[in-house]
Amino acid sequence: MPDFKYxxxxxxxxxxxxxxxxxxxxxxxxxxxxxxxxxQFDDNGIMTKGVIVRxxxxxxYYKESMQIVEYLYKTFGDDIYLSLMNQYTPMYKxxxxxxxxxxxxxxxxxKVVDYALDLGVKNCFIQQGNTATKDFVPHFDxxxxxxx
Numbered sequence: 001m002p003d004f005k006y007x008x009x010x011x012x013x014x015x016x017x018x019x020x021x022x023x024x025x026x027x028x029x030x031x032x033x034x035x036x037x038x039x040q041f042d043d044n045g046i047m048t049k050g051v052i053v054r055x056x057x058x059x060x061y062y063k064e065s066m067q068i069v070e071y072l073y074k075t076f077g078d079d080i081y082l083s084l085m086n087q088y089t090p091m092y093k094x095x096x097x098x099x100x101x102x103x104x105x106x107x108x109x110x111k112v113v114d115y116a117l118d119l120g121v122k123n124c125f126i127q128q129g130n131t132a133t134k135d136f137v138p139h140f141d142x143x144x145x146x147x148x
Contacts (some may be wrong), residue, residue, distance in 0.1 A: 001083075003027050003054045008066040015100075028069070029053055029064070029080075052081040052125070054098045057089055062101045062108040066115045073119050083125040084112055 004025050006012040012021035032051050052074055057065045065084075072082060086109040091132030094100040113126050 001052045001054060002032060003036070003056070003058065004029065004072070007064045007071065011061065011064060026075075029072075033076060033080060034113050039081060047075055047081075050081065051076075051117065052083055054083045054085060056085045057104055057112055058088055058100065059102050059104050059108065062104075062111050065112045069112060069116045070119060073116070073121050078121065078123045081123040081125065082116065082121060084109075084116065084127070086127045 002025065005021065006015070006025075007022055009019040009022055013019040018024075030050065036049050040048050042048050055065060055068055069082065069084070073079065084108060086104050088104050090097075090101050092105065109127075113124075116124055
């Protein structure tokens with residue numbers, strides 16, 4: 001379940017100081033797919049094998065998100081699953097950044113989802129409702145972690 005955050009090297013540099021991120025992400029996702037192949041599910045509908053690429057859509061960057069969706073669909077078709085997330089919540093220094101200080105709009109999210117549908121994407125998880133809250137941010141303290 002890899003993340004694909006940025007399509008542009010410029011955006012990757014600006015927000016993560018990693019201009020080579022897009023190429024590394026593409027290569028990593030390709031390798032993961034080569035290793036596990038198409039999605040497979042058990043009798044209960046639980047995925048037992050396959051790749052789900054998560055993408056958190058950022059405010060102002062819905063067009064870049066559309067590029068990610070297009071790249072993944074043209075490269076893998078419906079052999080992988082996409083997870084388009086609308087839960088971006090500005091925190092810490094992002095809350096003062098000119099472009100990252102606000103939540104994603106419904107318009108921005110719907111543009112990306114509609115684009116995926118227009119391309120023909122069938123295997124895609126989407127989020128509905130108010131998910132851009134701190135309730136969706138983990139505590140990072142080990143609370144509620146299931147240990148074997």
